[in-house]
Amino acid sequence: MTGNCPHCNGSIGQLNVGIANAVEVNGTTWKAAVFTCPLCRKILGVGFDQTAHSHFIINEMTKLLSK
Ligand SMILES: [Zn+2]
Numbered sequence: 001m002t003g004n005c006p007h008c009n010g011s012i013g014q015l016n017v018g019i020a021n022a023v024e025v026n027g028t029t030w031k032a033a034v035f036t037c038p039l040c041r042k043i044l045g046v047g048f049d050q051t052a053h054s055h056f057i058i059n060e061m062t063k064l065l066s067k
Contacts, residue, residue: 001013005042005044007037007040008040012037015035015036015037016037016041017036019031020046022048031049032046032048033047033048
């Protein structure tokens with residue numbers, strides 16, 4: 001399945017993904033996935049890094065259960 005980039009109108013069948021730190025006002029940081037066009041490299045979307053978030057929850061639960 002392909003689509004067109006809204007920035008360069010190029011036909012894209014896959015996206016590039018990178019990881020960035022998303023920082024809350026209180027200083028808490030989260031890993032975020034940044035999806036970019038492989039042709040013009042402009043950002044197409046951003047979302048939480050689900051894998052990093054799952055690891056965070058597992059680590060926090062392990063800490064609580066170890067007390
Ligand atoms: Zn593009």
